[in-house]
Amino acid sequence: MGIAAEAIKDFKGFNLKNMPEVEPLSPGHRACQGCGEILALRQAMKALGNNVIVCSSTGCMEIVTSPFPQTAWNVPWIHVAFENTSAVVAGVEAAYKAMNRKGIINQPDVTFLAYGGDGSTADIGIQALSGAMERGHNFIYICLDNEAYMNTGIQRSSSTPWGAATTTSPVGKKSKGQSTWKKDMPGIAVAHNIPYVATASPAFPVDLMNKVKKASMIPGPAYLHFYSPCPTGWRCGGEESVAVARMAVQSKVFPLYEVIDGQYVLSRKVAKPKPVADYLKMQRRFRHLTETDIQMIQERIDADYAELLKKCGVEA
Amino acid sequence: MAKETGIMSWKELELGVAVTKPGSAGELRTGDWRSMRPVTDYDKCTKCGQCYIFCPDMVYKKNAEGYYEANLFYCKGCGICAKECPVSCITMVQEGD
Amino acid sequence: MGKRIGVEVSIAAAEAVALANVDVIAAYPITPQTHIVEHLSELVADGHLDAEFIPVESEHSAMSCCIGSSAAGARTFTATSSQGYALMSEICYIASSMRLPIVMTVANRALSAPISIWNDHADLMMSRDTGWIQTIAENGQEVIDLTFHAFKVAEDHRVLLPVQVNLDGFTLSHMIEPMNMPDKAEVDAYLPPYKPVLRLDPSKPVTFGPVGMPDIYTEAKMAQDQALRNSKAVIIEAWKEFGDKFGRYYKPVETYKTEDAETIIISMGSISETAMTAVDHLRSQGKKVGLARIRLWRPFPGPELFDAVKGAKNLVVLDRAMNFSGGDSGIVAAEVKSILFDQNHHPNVRNFFVGLGGRDVTVQNFEEMVEKASTNGGKPVPYEIINVRE
């Protein structure tokens, strides 16, 4: 049994009827109405509880939780810059390791969490993240993927899906929006041979919280990729956040899986997948796409999902 | 009061402008953002907890009988709870003047 | 008492950091700083130093790790140089703004392009306004002593700012020379364990690095500026205590034969020793020449420097980094002229750029500069680059 499997073998899991009451992230934060990103972060924090140190990259989740003189954080939290949160958390983790060993403190059970958006994770911060994962620090990294730079006004990132309109991948006579396919960040994390990688969605809160809790129990780096709907940037109603997130899973656009000690495990098989078109039409960032475009996306999604099923050893 | 509003002398700042009162954002009435407000029909409610776990603003809290009550001090009126409620017991109603 | 050792100055710097019982080191190799972090990693590997050595993937991450570590409450060190400093500089501003007592050794080196691994003060001058306390060593002994002093000052609750100890790359970092390395007990008596005021601790949650809107940013910068200004008294006090304990006394500005000097050279770093030899030589010819050396660069010791040079008719001000202001003065000269203006004092100031990108600075160069300064009749002239080929 690998170290991750060993660490989580007795884990029981959360259930909806009996959620922990703890809210390390307090209300009063300034996220948009219906923000799916802070919803995912809130669920994650509930799973982690209070014995945690949080390192935030620059982004929506930093700006909406920390305007001076208030903080929405009930746990220690630090923001330094955009691209370096993985390095900051590495420093915090190393400091705790050294100070515990030297008897300066006696706090061996603290969890170290770093989070950033998709721009922070897949673009500007990928080097620091890669370094921290490669060095094996004991931390959890959460990518809150809302598929563009939302904090600065909806610019494209390498995690923006093909065809999405953003302010720097606009639709025009010669453009259909984003011209590249979404970067496979979880795949990049897996390539670092870390003990735990998982994808999760706030539309499936128990699954998300279980994965966060497991990540905290496993020694070494854990990478979690959260689908984080942004009604403002995706141009859908605030009340739609959870529905879009659910549809993303049901249409195979955002499959839920874990990679435990390098072994892929499908979290839920999409038995009767909804058409990708149903997902796309919920968001006005895709409204310019033609049927041919959508068909091409559907084929790509089908192929990626088939590949994932193969990795998970599940029959199509 | 100065410390709550942030209008303060440089001499009053904590080291590096740190904030030493955890969760102090809880003082902010984000309910002011709302134009629609959720109303729960407890006759229909099954205490399933979906409204609680899907609320981005930690508005819902379980009461003594197990029902989830909305704290409108924070509710921004996004309507996720109404949309997600499996028995449609929450409705969004227009805020009055 | 310590013991007399002969060792490369970079190795001595690392040994001093180890004697300071540092908890976390995060560093990336860059010439000519590399030997410092190599030796620290050896000390950790051999069990001589109980610390976490984080071999980060960039200098940007080195400083970021240091911020995390220092904010967590650990005594934290890194070292860098040149391009490495340029890469981490974004985060250096944040370290001082967050009031984190990180100590960093900078083996000073020129900036690209063309790429030059050799010594000048381009990185020091680039970093001068990052809010860090900055001291500059003249020799290996000072590198050791300033390292202990750096931790002492940085962690003082009246200061709580990061400190950068500068040493000339190669000309000092790669020099083998005799030094006195203090005993562990002596260092422990001078440098108490670090006690953070605020730290990342789940039992007492603090939010570090919040958003500062326009109604507080000005106050934040005022508080930071005051902290740097107030640090000078503590810096001087810590040098006094160091002298009383170790017998080596330091000041923000060091003078050599300035009492009756008509011409005073103002310099920084290890070339000051060459300057002293030039002073001796010129004195033997009956020329009244002296030297003022800036050891504390930030906070800038304006009054101390003025006191040191106010008696001279001619000032030879050395700049060791090319700055592209389009004006008539290098950075050091501009600082010096600013003090003189404030004091309504008008000596003849000659500004020379020397030792760029490892160009050797010789005794003869100093003699030429002194000669030029004392014979141009006091009329203002723009800076001059020494030894530049036409």
Place this chain on the structure above:
Amino acid sequence: MVEIRFHGRGGQGAVTSAELTALAAIGEGKFAQAFPSFGPERRGAPVMAFVRVSDTPIRTREKVYEPNIVIVLDPTILKIVNVEAGLKEGGIVILNTTKTAEEVRKETGIKARLALVDASKIAVETMRVPITNTTMLGALLKATGLISMDGLRGPIEHRFGPIAEKNIKACTRAFEETVVEG
């Protein structure tokens, strides 16, 4: 103050020679500096290293332009570098060579006093490697008396650990075999 310039090829130990010389002097209570010529040279390229030794504190950071002593670790260097450049009046050039003083003068035009030793042979025979750094220090001892064998022992032991004895042996043998012009 005595100033020394070492010539060698990258990887041959010119820098180590310079370091050991300074360390020996410091160990004997003197003041000394040792530093390489800070270039991008890699293994095989001609390199230099410098040493200053003095009874009083050394207060200069200039490069060494006018050495009292020049030491050449590799005989082939003589063909490509003017090793006598800047040598002070009365200075000495210490060479690793199989040749006689006359042959050397004829081939290189060196006018200064010479000290000669076949260091490569000694190094190979004693240590099985043609690395002449410690060997040439034996020649330095013999030719100048600037440092002592006792003073060198500590730095060599510290530097070479288990192979220190072989190095000391090579050094001692070079001391014996070096021919110094009167």
